[in-house]
Every structure is written in structure tokens, then in C-alpha cells.
Amino acid sequence: MIPAPFEYAAPETLEEAIAALASGGGDAKLLAGGHSLVPLMKLRLATPTLLVDLRRVPGLRGIERNDGTLRIGAMTRHADLQERGELGLIARAAGSIADQQVRNRGTIGGSLAHGDPASDLPAVLLATDGQVTARGAGGERTIAAAELFRGYLTTALADDEVLTAVTLPALDGWGAGYQKFNRRGEDWAMVGVCALVKRAADSSCEDVRIALTNMGSTPVRARAAEDALRGGPFDAAAIAAASELAAESTQPPSDLNATADYKRHLARVLCGRALTEAAA
């Protein structure tokens, strides 16, 4: 439970943070809330030689809305999102993370950069078709949600890049649902389902997006269920039929909490509940 020795830097600008990160080669790590990295260091599953703390870097925290787009700074805490109920899906998902102590320190940037498929916010980014902004020594780039998550705890971010912001469409007029199943309130999701639905004037389903947490090595979209609903009726029968397809093409790993089959069952049940919530 004692981390390996490491150096610590607390830069006061983004440029200094990027330079410090680059100076450590692949052995330096950014520190945000520390709620994923520090436990890994204590177990010696991560042994960075340099920690670059982002907490003094200005401009990385806050939520802005412009022209139907939400821009969320990478150091925005889960608690900051949770308190903004008008943000809809992301506020709801952030409020379901662990307990208040974790939400008071954990950040959206840390959660997305960590790339844990059992985390709640990666599926939200995928469902909303959001993107992240990353800055490194080579400049700034944006990475779409569908490109960000590459594998278990692996993202498209380079070793010398800082995730600076998250951009999401506000999706005004869409209904949203988030359903998560765990044994205790503070546990990670055995399975989670985000659903976003846009109804047409006649109440049919104009568009729909469904993303799954912990149903593979990355968050995934439930495309078969989406295709079954899009352009058709959006009633209890249609929701039930589409939910049966929620686990199509997924390969959830069995773990201590649930077998792969049980996770597929949960995906179908939670998809129905999330769509019903979105409909309401």
C-alpha cells in the first residue's frame, strides 16, 4: 500500500505542465483527482517516476454553454456536474459515481483519460457523440468519442498530451435516461446504460443513441437496439423489442461480480429502463 518513490511537480501554467510531462518521457503521469491513479500506485500497478499535478493550472475547470454546445474543463469534478441538473444525462451519470467523497475529487478529464470501461462518464461521451480537446508539445487536437477509447485502460491520448476540455452537444429536446446496476451504492457499474431519445412531432422515435458501460474493454454503442427504434414507434412494445437487442455484438468479460451472460441480461433489462426513463 506504499507507492514506489516519485518526483512531484505542481506547474502553474498549461505550457509548464506539458513541458514537465514531456521531460518525464513515458514515465511521467498527470495527477488530477488521484482517485484512480493513486490506488494503482499504492498497489504498484502504476509506478510513475514523476507526477505532474494539474490542480494549479488555470482554465481547466468549469462548465460553459455556447450555441447548443457544452464545454466542460478537464478538471471539472464529478460533484460540479452532479450539481447542474439542467445538464441532463451527464449530471445524472456523474451523480451516480461512487460516493460524495469520490465525486468531490474525481474529475471528468481523469475519468476519460483513465479509460476504464466500468466508469460512467466514458459511455456518456460516446452516447452524446462528444469529443475531447488534447494539448501536447505538438499542438492541440480534438478526438471524437468514437476514436478516444482504444482498449482496456487505453485511450488515443499520447503520453505527452493533456486532456484540456470535453465538448458535448447540449441535445436540447432529447429525453435522457441513465441506469446503472451495482451491488452497493459506491461500487462501479456491473453494467450501465445511457439512452438518449429525440421524439418526432407524432411521438415516434426520430433519433436514438444508446451506450453501454462495462460491456466490453471500452464503452460501446448498442447499434442493433438503436436501429430497431430509429424512425419507428416509441412505445412500450417497441422499447421492449429493442431492449432485447441491447447486448448484440458485445463481448463483456466475466469478473468477480458478474458472468458475461449475467451482464448481457443486465444490459437488456437496463436498456428497457433507460429508454423508458428517456421517454418520460
Ligand SMILES: Cc1cc2nc3c(=O)[nH]c(=O)nc-3n(C[C@H](O)[C@H](O)[C@H](O)COP(=O)(O)OP(=O)(O)OC[C@H]3O[C@@H](n4cnc5c(N)ncnc54)[C@H](O)[C@@H]3O)c2cc1C
Ligand atoms: C472507491 C472508488 C469508487 C469509484 N467508483 C466509480 C464509479 O462508480 N464510477 C466511475 O465512473 N468512477 C468511479 N471511481 C473513479 C473516479 O471517478 C475517478 O475519480 C476517475 O476515474 C479518475 O479521475 P481522477 O480525476 O481521480 O483522475 P486521476 O486518478 O488523477 O488520473 C487517472 C488517470 O488519468 C490521467 N489523467 C488525469 N487527468 C488527465 C488529463 N487532464 N489529461 C490526460 N490525462 C489525465 C492520469 O495521469 C491517470 O493516468 C471510483 C473511485 C474510487 C476511489
